[in-house]
Amino acid sequence: MPFDLDRRTRRVEDRRRIAPDAFFADEFPRLAAAHGHLVAAGMEALKAPPLTVEVEGTAWTVLRSGGAVEACRGAVDGALVVSLTGDQFSDWVQNQITFNGLDRPARGVGGHR
Numbered sequence: 829m830p831f832d833l834d835r836r837t838r839r840v841e842d843r844r845r846i847a848p849d850a851f852f853a854d855e856f857p858r859l860a861a862a863h864g865h866l867v868a869a870g871m872e873a874l875k876a877p878p879l880t881v882e883v884e885g886t887a888w889t890v891l892r893s894g895g896a897v898e899a900c901r902g903a904v905d906g907a908l909v910v911s912l913t914g915d916q917f918s919d920w921v922q923n924q925i926t927f928n929g930l931d932r933p934a935r936g937v938g939g940h941r
Contacts, residue, residue: 840899846918848883852899856890864897871897880907883917 846855860867870876870890878891880903887903888892901911910927912920 829941841922843919843922845914846921847914848888848917849888849915850880851917851921852888852901856899860897860899865895867897868892878904878907878910880904880909882909882911915928 880889889904
């Protein structure tokens with residue numbers, strides 16, 4: 829019996845343009861308050877470095893802070909750095925694409941086209 833494996837919580841038709849400034853000012857704090865403890869625990873267990881996301885010349889870093897996560901403007905030493913276009917960032921924060929999916933020639937990240 830076939831069944832649908834797609835379990836995303838966001839539908840394509842609900843997608844909108846999300847700018848990084850708006851995301852980190854408005855949406856990230858709410859998400860971090862609700863789920864940051866889980867992200868922090870995962871980062872600690874995996875010994876994951878902070879994540880710096882560069883979008884069209886501006887950077888934000890997500891890092892573990894005790895048992896929570898926070899975002900700050902700018903890059904930090906030792907972070908994993910990912911450079912995205914505005915459209916790629918918007919799709920990523922809406923679960924429309926993953927970093928793995930972005931590393932495909934058709935999506936073009938890191939010089940791939």
